[in-house]
Amino acid sequence: MNWPIVELQEVCKTGSGTTPPRNRPELYEGCIPWVKSGELRENEILETEEHISEVALNTTSLKMVPAGALLVAMYGATVGRVGLLGIDATTNQAVCHVIPDPKKADKRYMFHLLQARAQELVGRGVGGAQPNISQGTIKQLKIPLPPLDEQKRIAGILDQADMLRRLRTRALDKLNTLGQAIFHEMFGDPATNPKGWPMGVIGDLLKEAKYGSSGKANSEGRGLPMLRMGNVTYDGRIDLSDLKHIELSDKEFDKYTTCPDDLLFNRTNSKELVGKTAVVIQPEPMAIAGYLVRGRANARGNTHYISGYLNSTHGKAVLRNMCKNIVGMANINAKEFQSIPIAIPPVELQRAYADKLVSLRAEETQLQASLDIASALFTSLQHRAFKGEL
Template identity: 45%
Template sequence: MSTEVTLGDVAQWGSGGTPKRSIPEYFGDGTPWLSIADLNDGIVTSAKESLTADGIANSAAKIVPPGTLLVAMYGSIGKLGIAATEMATSQAIAFAKPREDLVDRRYLFHYLLAQRPRLQALGRGGTQMNIGQADLKAWPIPLPSLPEQRRIATILDHADTLRTKRRQVLTHLDSLADATFLETFGPPQLWPTHWSMGTIGELATNVDYGTSGKAGDTGEWPILRMGNVTDDGHLDLSDLKYIDLTPAEIPKYTVRRGDMVFNRTNSKEKVGKAAVIRTDEPLALAGYLVRVRFDDSASAEFVSAYLRSPHGKAVRKKLAKTAVNQANINATEMQRIAIAQFPASVRKSFQSILESIHYQRIETEHVLEADNDLFISLQSRAFRGAL
């Protein structure tokens, strides 16, 4: 049996603040100061910024003890963390100090994680959706006995550990691909002393921009946008828009297996990211992306891997022209990027290894998808008293 109380009943809630940016003495060595970007849905051990004692004293920032739960209220509503040490937070993060006589910390964490979609649906505002502390304090929570809470938390912890391990495998596979690039081709900064140099444009056969047509929730063609190209060189097709194309537009604005897509406009850190099309699914291409076609897919894999290498990222950053929160590398500039002219046999050998890694990644993603389904099922059963 469980009773229903509110989050305000089971924890002490508060939020932080931000010192004046115009006073540099408020920022520096001191207490880690969390922004939403620092939250990781797990134990938070560090922050990108820290506040000095003066920074904390002259702002609404508050130091919270280890074990405090952290909940994002702006933008990424419901993103979570648990403080590993003493930390301070911005006003965009609510913190909860659980009442240990009423609620188990891990039970509360898992309940908040399960409630994220509903909390996000509660968001209000214009450019940035948000919720308030009052929303959180009034939020209902089923409260079984402490031993039952711990039992539920342990089951969910174990299921979540499975998901974490799968994600670690995916990260390892990406690292393996990067290491294979370096082992096969050597450090790019040394290429000019060992190999003939050319340009990406000399390897490419066609370079074309995507469509400027407006995409929406309906249409014949799923369309790739900048967010569908990941930083590590994959396609994320979980959030697609759609568009209709005329017969004449289809060959101009669609991709095929072996094409490379290049993100010409984004933030300075992300502009120039690239991915190879490794699917036969019908896909169109939006205007912020460039389609680069080669004689063979091995060249596409080589160029894409170079662009996400540390050397390639540095070149992208140097080329990027910045304007009002965005950076741009146009197709002409991309084609001028210098690259070694390795023999086709070397590029094909690299592609063969990448294909093996890619298939392992697909298998791991399928298992992770099953793990996610299991976790969601356990969450649902746990908090309706059926676990």
């Protein structure tokens, strides 16, 4: 369709806020919401981390922004991100507010349009890895402007597709928390060992703990996929979205590859991330990098149980305490890893936990596939919507 192309400022008012002086606490002793750019999460904003006072509103350049306005992050880590204001609020200087003229532009249409054009705005910014977007860049953004009824129809379609995507995301997030809930239900709080299991160390549950390969990985896909420290997530999963490859000799294959139920322990990282732990569930062998330790359980232990412990709140606190005096990159070597204290419940109970966790991971995989489909559908509809193809 041949919709008119207009600049955003022709159908919307824009502005930005400020940060009241931090050395005047009375300016923050109020109940007026104050939105910072880091709070924009591409959803409706109904509360804020900080508030300002009437004094701040009256003595600074802050202005009240009405509910229904769109907010665009102009710089910082969230540059380009869009939020919809669900309350009257003020903002800091890193946020551009966009107030659609209700006679010309539907707010939901504009919300989806700004989301779709976020990368274009960022591309027109200035700076390095995190470019800054000016208010002028946003005002001069050229946008398609169909009739108001058509805008509402398009927004309704995109709202439904977006809701499907968000529901799947929330369901996956809830499912992701069940692993630790199951751990606590079966073993109790590992900080207190309330069931009175005998204590030992992780090494008591392993038959081996070996380092990965120090060989150089390639980006051309030659050889086996290689798991590096970034492929072990902080919440105890294997992430296969960014893989390199490595060519191994026959002699190296068994030494540096994975089998299902292998435990991977990230021995070198920042002190906040060192000790990331996950269990391999993929049946295909993959190589492991030298920053990882591969652990295999003996007859007394189960790797899912060890990983559940190290990913618990108490387990992560133990790992942080091991690194508390380290500056820069931290290291917990294989010997230190095996010396970490752990309760040793009956192996049958450890295996029962593993069975539940493997079943849970299978559900997560199915739900993730469903989320991927919903996300692809939303992206396709979003792309077509502003070309007049819906």
